[in-house]
Amino acid sequence: MRIEDLYQCFLQCDSISTDTRKITPNSLFFALKGDNFDANEFAQEALNKGALFVVIDNKKYFTDENKMLLVQDTLKALQDLANYHRNQLGLPIISLTGSNGKTTTKELIKCVLSKKYNTHATFGNLNNHIGVPLTLLSFKEDTDIGIVEMGANHQKEIEMLCEIAQPDYGYITNFGKAHLEGFGGIDGVIKGKSEMYDYLQENGRTVFVNLDDTIQEQKTSKLDRYTFSTDSSKNPNITIKSIEASPFVTINFNETTIKSNLIGIYNANNINAAVTIGKYFNISDNDIKKAIENYIPSNNRSQLIEKGTNKIILDAYNANPSSMSAALTNLRQLEGKKTAILGDMFELGNESLQEHKKLIESIINDTDIEFHFIGNDFYTSKIEKNNIHYYTDFNDFKERKVTSDIGNNTILIKGSRGMALERVLDII
Known part of the structure; x- marks a missing residue:
């Protein structure tokens, strides 16, 4: 199918869909493929749910020449359509x-x-x-x-x-x-x-x-x-x-x-x-x-939350060595009692244990902050000290009821998205 023809179909639609669970009426559905799924299988379902057209790349599912748009590669078609639209605007x-x-x-x-x-x-x-x-x-x-x-x-x-x-x-x-x-x-x-x-x-x-x-x-x-x-x-x-x-x-x-x-x-x-x-x-x-x-941060990014007697800095959307270091530098500058609840940093490859160890070494002299490290990489890299505590995973942290003793503190919560450390809020 020519990109010009696909674009004319796009102009008749109100939105783009890539998930049949979120189909909106009068949308253009792209049947994308992943490692464990092939949305071509759900092309007819997308039409049944209100999609105006569906873009597919498997002839096996091409059953409606008026509503189904057959292309060589649906992902490339999506990208090409976006580029074409960008140039039209x-x-x-x-x-x-x-x-x-x-x-x-x-x-x-x-x-x-x-x-x-x-x-x-x-x-x-x-x-x-x-x-x-x-x-x-x-x-x-x-x-x-x-x-x-x-x-x-x-x-x-x-x-x-x-x-x-x-x-x-x-x-x-x-x-x-x-x-x-x-x-x-x-x-x-x-x-x-x-x-x-x-x-x-x-x-x-x-x-x-x-x-x-x-x-x-x-x-x-x-x-x-x-x-x-x-x-x-x-x-x-x-x-x-x-x-x-x-x-x-x-x-x-x-x-x-x-x-x-x-x-x-x-x-x-x-x-x-x-x-x-x-x-x-x-x-x-x-x-x-x-x-x-007037901008108020949300989605677990640098949010300040007051809960009981504690002030919580929730920065749990993601973490890496650079952002973790910056967050700790900021915590050091704050006055009063301070606690850091930190989760493993993901996608560091062969350098993961080394980077976790480096971060622990960087805080070893911070005697005025109570540290709680959650996750296997921090646990494996641990250095023992009275104000530094380690937990294999979130359940281990939760079961030890650490947060029941935290009061009148400024608490930093930060970790990679997969750690989902916003869950800490439920137990403080």
């Missing part, structure tokens, strides 16, 4: 990647740009080879600016996503120790994430850069860039004059003070990027301030 697109802070930064940028433009962005964390096409296909004719978050855990993935989305602008939050297993170490992370820079440079596009990050500054020296820094001697486009976190992040630029609802100094650059991109797109200082101050 012709709107400016900002791409966003990095090891930590992508989703928070995306949400902040969306809030700022929405003060002046009809801005659409990646929903949740739909940032992979399926999520990016779905994001692009959600943009409408009245969309002024699109923001596309791009995630990756191996080489060439960002390159492929850029080819689909064809961004006009890009921002990389940071290079951290995340997905080391897929990237093959920190050098692989830098190379993989920098594929966005490669695309933008080859196509003469613009990057937003934190000049305080030496690696980012060096990698973008030959690109068209719009920059921010806390050091005015670097001649940034936007100078961030001060940053505080006690515990909420406050920054100052252009004599404007922004008091955010985000906890932790590690969130400062997420705010700084939103300020910088807002200024590039001519958002007023006052509107930038309002947008950022």
